[in-house]
Structures are given as structure tokens and as C-alpha cells.
Amino acid sequence: MSDTKTLHEVCNALGVSRRAVQGYEEIGLVTASGRNKYGYLLYDEEAQKRIEQIKLYQQLGFKRKEIKEFIDAPSQVIKSMLEKQVLHLKDEHVRLDVAIKKAYELIEIL
């Protein structure tokens, strides 16, 4: 038995949309591992892991094109990208803190 799944199954299992996966394929970030006899798109375990990785990187705020540039790079390169990204995430974090405070201030005034 293999863990190869159809697109539909992958979407359910990983919580990504059909269109999102199609988008990954459009820019060559992922490739279906094949088709079944009815023409359905199939994704083997490797492809599924890749989709999960992409999703994770997106949650860390990376754009698809950025992900494409480092996903197959040596881990030292990825590490360096992550360290830079943490700075952006912290900026965003502060920005949100400020926004929440401003919202409360406005609520007080109104």
C-alpha cells in the first residue's frame, strides 16, 4: 500500500484549497506525482510533504516566489532566511500591538 492521494484527499488532509495547490503548480513549486486511470491528479508522500512545507513557510509570512527560491537550498540558507523572517514577524507583532492599543483608544473616545 502507498500513501499516494488524490488532490481532493490531499486538500482535506492538509487543509489547503484546490486552488492553492494549483497555484503552487503554476509556478513550479509542486508537481503532481501522476494520475490515476480516470485522470485524477495524484500526490505521493513526497509531494504531500512539500505542500505541507510550503504551507508552513507561508504561515511564516513568506511569499510563494521566495519559498521557491530557498525551499531546495542547503539548510544553512534556509536557516538564514528564517532568521531574517523572524525580524519581520516581530515587526508585525509590534505593529499589531500598536493597532490594538489604538483601537482601544478610539473605543474609549467614541
Place this chain on the structure above:
Amino acid sequence: MSDTKTLHEVCNALGVSRRAVQGYEEIGLVTASGRNKYGYLLYDEEAQKRIEQIKLYQQLGFKRKEIKEFIDAPSQVIKSMLEKQVLHLKDEHVRLDVAIKKAYELIEIL
């Protein structure tokens, strides 16, 4: 003397882009108060305040269309929108916390 400014001056003073203001005008969120004798777009103090308000609401995570729907509403309505928005901002805040932690975990592993 009046505090009416040209588009260029408004952009510099408020830190918004020319295209952003044009975008506000496209959906009827703002209207220039007039033109000078050379055809330059002019914004009086009221228009400037409006642009500043829009910018603030955008920083709180509201979309332009949402802003259009409540910007001229009674303050109780705006207050209610802000209270809902704070919940979204807090969700985002938590999501960022998680993302930062995940990034650090990945950095450790690599």
C-alpha cells in the same frame, strides 16, 4: 490663509501614496475639494482629515469597502465595528506568536 493642500503635499504630510489616495477616490471614500488654476487636485482640511482617518482604519485591518460602510455612521456603530475588529487583531496577534515560535523551532532543527 487656508490649509488646503495639493495631492503631492497631502501625500508628504500624511505619508500616503498618490495611488492610495486615487484608490480612495475610485470607490468614493474621498473627494478632492477642488482644483487650483493649473488643474492640480486640492484637498481642504476636511478631506485631509478624512484621508488620515481612512489610513488609521486601514492600520486597524479594515478593508476600504468596510471603511466606506461605517466611516459616516453614528459613533455607536463605529464603536461596535472597532470592538469586533479588536478580536480579529488579537487572533492575528496570537497567530504571529505561533509563527515566531515555529520559526525558532525550525532554526533550531536546521
Place this chain on the structure above:
DNA sequence: TTGCTCCTCACGTCACGTGAGGTGGC
């Protein structure tokens, strides 16, 4: 044959960014 699912386009969305082409005397 009727449904249902999947596939492949392809336009729509959002908030501008980025020029292109034209005007006018700051």
C-alpha cells in the same frame, strides 16, 4: 439518462505599484 466528481481554463478580488502618454508654465 441523470448525478456527481474531477479537470482545465480564465476572469474576479484587493489595494495599490508602476509606468505610459499628454498637458502646462508653479
Place this chain on the structure above:
DNA sequence: TTGCTCCTCACGTCACGTGAGGTGGC
């Protein structure tokens, strides 16, 4: 006349959302 600034389009960007139209026996 050459520059420079401003104006009004209008296509580009990003990451999908949302159908439309066509296929095939799960």
C-alpha cells in the same frame, strides 16, 4: 525648446476564490 510636475488611464502584482464548460463511470 528643454525640464519638470501634475493629470488620467490602464496594465501588473499577489495568492488564491469562484465559477464555466467539458469529461467519465469511482
